[in-house]
Amino acid sequence: MELIPWFPALTTTGLLAAALWLGRNLIATRLTKSVEHEFNTKLETLRAQLRDSEERLKAELRAKEAEISALRSGALSALASRQAALDKRRLEAVDQLWSSVSALAPARALAATMSVIKFETAAPLAEKDPKTRQFFEMIGAGFDPRTLDQSGAAKARPFVSPMVWAIFSAMQAVTVHSVMRWQVLKGGLGSRDFADHEAINKLIKTALPHYAEYIDKNGPSVYYYILEALDSQLIAEIQKMLTGAEADKASIVQAAEILRQSNEVLKEVKAGEGTA
Missing domain, CATH: 1.20.5 (Single alpha-helices involved in coiled-coils or other helix-helix interfaces)
Structure with missing residues (x-):
């Protein structure tokens, strides 16, 4: 409850x-x-x-x-456009360089004649005998070294490989050496050689090592035939350049040495021309 x-x-x-x-x-x-x-x-x-x-x-x-x-x-x-332009300019450079090679033809013809003349024997005769000097003047009748046009080569130089330029320079040096000897004989300047052929021999052996023994044995009398070998070498180097083959270190060093020796020979010849 x-x-x-x-x-x-x-x-x-x-x-x-x-x-x-x-x-x-x-x-x-x-x-x-x-x-x-x-x-x-x-x-x-x-x-x-x-x-x-x-x-x-x-x-x-x-x-x-x-x-x-x-x-x-x-x-x-x-890049492709630049490469195409460079390839075109390189082809033009080859044409310019070869035009300069062709321009050396009169001098090379004279070098062919000089290859059969013993300079050491002819020089004393030319110094004493006017008829001998006249004979040598007739050999190079119409040839004037000042008319050699090498301007194309100078324009081509930046666009060719170092080895191509080196071989061309060696060709120039060997040719000019023969021309200078002809001028000495024509002018009756005696036995004085304005370019040491030993320097030329060294240059040739650097550019064409396989010709070393041939040069040591025959000397300046075979310079004309060496020019033909340099022609072949130049063509081979141009073809290598146009195919884009890379130069190895040994080739670059060789090219530099050829160019250095070529410049020395040409410098000696120019100094001799001033003296003559």
């Missing part, structure tokens, strides 16, 4: 507790869903931003790739 007064209070308390429990669960559920919704919304926004960034990055990469491709294409095109 005493529990009856407490029953309403217990019922009210129980209902209130149940209501509080349900309310708490409802609030927790709603908060969870709200947070989850907000998280999903932000996640989708972030994903969208990442997709946009990825697309922009891809677009930028494609643009840069196109730019690099254009630059590469332009560079290759310019």
